[in-house]
Amino acid sequence: MDTKSNPKFGFNILLLCLFLKSHISLASDTISADESLSGDQTIVSAGGVFELGFFKPGNSSNYYIGMWYSRQLVSLETIVWVANRETPVSDRFSSVLRISDGNLVLFNESNTPIWSTKLASTTTSGSAQAVLLDSGNLVLRADGSNASTSEPLWQSFDHPAHTWLPGARIGFNTVTNQTLILTSWKSSEDPAPGLFTLELDPNGSNAYLIFWNRSRQYWSSGAWDANSRIFSRVPEIRLNYIYKFSYVTNKNESYFTYSVYNPKTISRFVMHTSGQIQQLTWLEISSKWNLFWNQPRKQCEVYNLCGAFGSCNEVSTASCNCLTGFEPKSEIEWNLRAYSSGCSRITNPQYCNTAATGAKYRAPDVFQEIRFMSLPENNQSVVVGDISECGSICLNSCSCTAYAYDSSTGCSIFTGDLLNLQQLGTGERSGTTLYIRLGSALPLIKSVNANK
Template identity: 85%
Template structure:
């Protein structure tokens, strides 16, 4: 068959190309956002071992808003494990951009307004900072050229958990950052803003984990930690 003179064949090829383009994400083929490499639109970054992916996503079916989130790369159903701008979504991912600016990782909206930031006050210049997505699911901001294994990050998402506790993550009180690390549910499947339920370490020092309703009422308690039996007293 002479494909060059077969208009039906050529038309079908064009339709296939358009379908693939509309159903695919564009990966930056890297795990890093640097001073000269931002993230926008359908672009994503993928951890070195292909475990996690980070980019824009739209929750649910009816939402018109987009968020920067992290999900398992190899799970067929997109499972979001971390969201950056939970309370400040954007409307257009092609004019919004996640980039390094003023020594921070910052999400700028379609109006070029910063809506989320790692919020560091250090004097590190933008050219010497990069954000790296690790196979552990930790997004770290570090000085360019430093080792992710040996250097303490300038900022890391493990210190700012959202709604999912993944291996390696921490829940408790971070003395270095003076910040309590808690998990907070989504408002709904269409809205990842903080909901009514949260999981945190008992601030009164009982070493129990508590699920709170509306940040105040204890909904569930693990009971205190029994070091001898290596269990929480209220957990079967």
Template identity: 75%
Template sequence: MDAKTKRSLVLLLCLCLHLNTHVCLAADTIAANQSLSGDQTIVSAGKVFELGFFKPGNSSNYYIGMWYSKQLVSLETIVWVANRETPVSDRFSSVLRISYGNLVLFNVSNTPIWSTNLASTTTSGSAQAVLLDSGNLVLRTAGSNANTSEPLWQSFDHPAHTWLPGARIGFNTVTSQTLILTSWKSSEDPAPGLFTLGLFTLELDPNGSNAYLILWNRSTPYWNSGSWDAKSRIFSGSPEMRLNYIHNFSYVTNKNESYFTYSLYDPKKIFRFVMHSSGQIQQLSWLEISSQWNLFWNQPRKQCGVYNLCGAFGSCNEVSTVSCNCLTGFEPKLQRDWNLQAYSGGCKRKTPLHCDNATSADGKQDQFLKMAMLLPENMQSVSVYTFPECESICLNSCSCTAYAYDSSGCSIWIGDLFNLQQFTSSDSQGTTLYLRLAASEFKSPKSNKGLIIGVVAGSAAGIAILLGLIVVVILRQRKRVTGTGKAVEGSLVAFGYRDLQDATKNFSEKLGGGGFGSVFKGTLPDSSVIAVKKLESVSQGEKQFRTEVSIIGTIQHVNLVRLRGFCSEAKKRMLVYDYMPNGSLDSHLFHDMRPNVLDWKTRYQIALGTARGLAYLHEKCRDCIIHCDIKPENILLDTELGPKVADFGLAKLVRREFSRVLTTMRGTRGYLAPEWISGVAITVKADVYSYGMMLFEFVSGRRNSEQSEDGKVRFFPSWAASQISTAEADVLSLLDPRLDGNADVQELTRTCRVACWCVQDDEAHRPSMGQVVQILEGISDVNLPPIPRSLQVLGDDQEHIIFFTESSSIQSSHQRSNNTSTASSQTKSTTSSTISKRSEEEHHINT
């Protein structure tokens, strides 16, 4: 080494010691003589996680936090925050360093505002902080073995809102320390919010089992996972865990601690659990191909299931793009929080009540606003016998804010109203609530002579124009619709809103409802009966509306529901179908009453007809159509119990030159193919998998994870696969017991084998729907396929499911199938995520 090089190295070393810059830190460690400030960060050895100062959203505050490295996850995703309640204003003047054996954050005044808080006499020189690839920040003695020695402190013992693989949720009986997830207050404030997820003992369980509970304000539970079943390795309230391809949950309990932890079957995948500020526990997976987080699972499933989500006088609405709205006469207490979707602060009155202020509303008495609501909690019953008496009691009490009167009597509410849920005017579940408001909130229309004259004159001038328009509309309608009300061949009828309002008698006869709205029965002037799907959430349902019109509106098949037309006026979106008098398949298949049980012959014909409809979508249309949500709820039955595939709101078009399509939306849990759950692009084989899962339900007559007659919760597909694989298989033992063994054994065997073949782990090993049709028609035969790993059982334990990743290879001693020889319904609607950009282009139509 020459003198020039030596001088350069010495100069660089001195500069580093003087400036204490990021490059002088060990990559993943803060040593005793080092500190972190400004834009400096440390990165775990495998470049998985990074730790440093960050600023959430538009906030002016800074925090010490941990996030996935940008090389791994391109979106900044915070998984842990140290100083949640004590932010700093200047990251360059604030320092994180080792001080007297603790990791301490000092603010601009050199005051410690956060610390690992160890009561230790360890000197600063013997401690160091290391960021691990697991996302665990550990404080340990310098030079100690990271694999064998216990850390002095670790962030995994102090979780924030994110649960990472390897971390624990539970409690320590010795230290009384609880390991819980606590939501952020809002997207710009990581301070502890109102919602927590923790492990608690179920007091009502005689065995003292443990379950996860979500609590509001750390006191009121509103969701629990059910008790842990160690044998089946699932929570009793989450049977969908039987189809878990991703996580391996473990429960550890001893005299010192009890906790749950989990690992990933495929460590290359990126998954996390988050206690979201919305009050829902969410499971998310990172989709690298689309650079976004995919919501894989959440509880409670409905946003309005979160306790007190909207605060006082706030109303929750499932079908609106905004979850919470203030009641009429109220406004948000903290508008900035509401803009960030943090609604817990609730609402305040715009105008004081007359009771509270005698000078308000010009001395006029308070009045009551009639609303259709899910009644709030904490009602008080009053012994009166008439509606006027009920109103009078509330009106004469200044503390009474609302009342209701129905067949059960009079109920009043004192003080603030909580847990309000809004219903639409067409929803039969709504109950009438009378809300107390100041008289000024009921504004009477003022007389305006000039305005009246103008209106009369304008009306007179426009009558001629209106009559002319009516004539034009009538003539155009005659051209577009035949006398029977059927669409002219090759086109759809564009119905007017008023026409459908008249046909459905103002949407009075409701058939059912779902995530996007409700379905109503109607009759056209030619006496033909229709079903009208009225989309309530236009912003979320617009893409579903366009998708369904563009797909089902351009194809015809005896086993596909027929779309007769649509309505698109202003913000009103409706779809008009042929009415199916027998409703959806699930209402027949899972019905407990014996007289309504579908016999085997009918079930087999429904299975065959459904397969024909799917084969047409996959193989006969100009563009391949993937339905994406095959389940009994989306199979409708006509007068003769003929099946019609319905609800194409999630469907995807795939041009013939492509074989796959990427979609961030999901179908229904329990019918999802493993490759879809892992976030990769899907093919038509995703529908094949869903169809196979549905076939198992055709056989058993119950949900796949439903409790059987012997009282056990058995995953039926696993049991069926194990039964048909035995040499002395008794397929009739798999049959719905309500059928008393009345079934064609050959058809039943064929159905079970096809179902097992359709749910193969590797999509390449599944049949096409065309092959399924040939087999069910008896044209081709099917050998016994290998049991998928997702359905395998261990020995005689028919309830223990092996969970696996989608990349797992299939190993079985059974002979594989030879390809040469084996050749929503109107009453329910599923919610969907946003459609990918390419799908929007492919689905776009001009309505």
């Protein structure tokens, strides 16, 4: 047969090559001692549920070792776990993930280890292999051990990122001093640990989940009712036909875990960059993730979401806006809806600057009037006769950045960065007028002269 004159032969060869390429990269769920992963190579769990390899988030130039749902199940790239969250690589083809001295280790372009399972040599005396399970758990086992009966040497379920998968745990172990928490990404293009975390009550006195912005708690699920199997502040769980929650506690550990009633359901919890926990379920018909519920329900309940001098607004298209006279410290981060860096002044106040130089004339700063605001934290109450005296006191104190006055509560002075601001609706009675100190060069609404 003349193969050159047979177009079907060439087409069949092309299909065979494409199949072999796919077969080479997707056939195995294991990285053994004599194997490695680099470039576009991946491993896939035995049932084809999860895939692990290098990925690049959004428009970032960095690459990470991550785990995502197989594209055969979820058409949208959905990362559920990241190994090297704080140490990305720039070239995935010259970086490699392999077994080294009984550990799973990621080496960068310079062949420098930048991430590892960090097991002691006494734990990994023999060779090991990494296996990706259909549960989304990446486990490191002693080579030749029984996968169904032996305890893993290391597992990704003990090192969660921002996603809580069915079968994984949120809690702590008092013996190993290990805490299992969810931590948000820094932004949609940076999987480094962000500000927001979800964890089990660290005191152990109550079974409930709490949210933190660094060291500040801003929401809790309420106590766990073992009989009704619900959290008191999450009534949606009562109607939840998807998940079955369980709470386990003993002298060694305490944790929450959950399963799905229908094993074919693809669902997950995510500690989002917004500071909210989201329950999402994949809808195959519409090829999108459906948000079943999220907490806290209101975005502005997330503590200090907008950073210093940023104001949260529930009805605005953008959750955060800088106060008048301020601009985002990082335009790139704000465009990604990561607002924690806050805002900086466009023009610095002049009054204290001229006072420091000994100038005879000190240009009065102006105060921007912003109505229907929640007041910042750490206010200092001052006894005054009227609003003019309140403003003068603030103006003559170089550390004062804002003031507020109400006939019933009196004068409040605020110093330093203004945190946790919220723009309230016109019908909300708790709203107060806040006066923000700005430079004298800006043509603003209300000014207070030091000589008044």
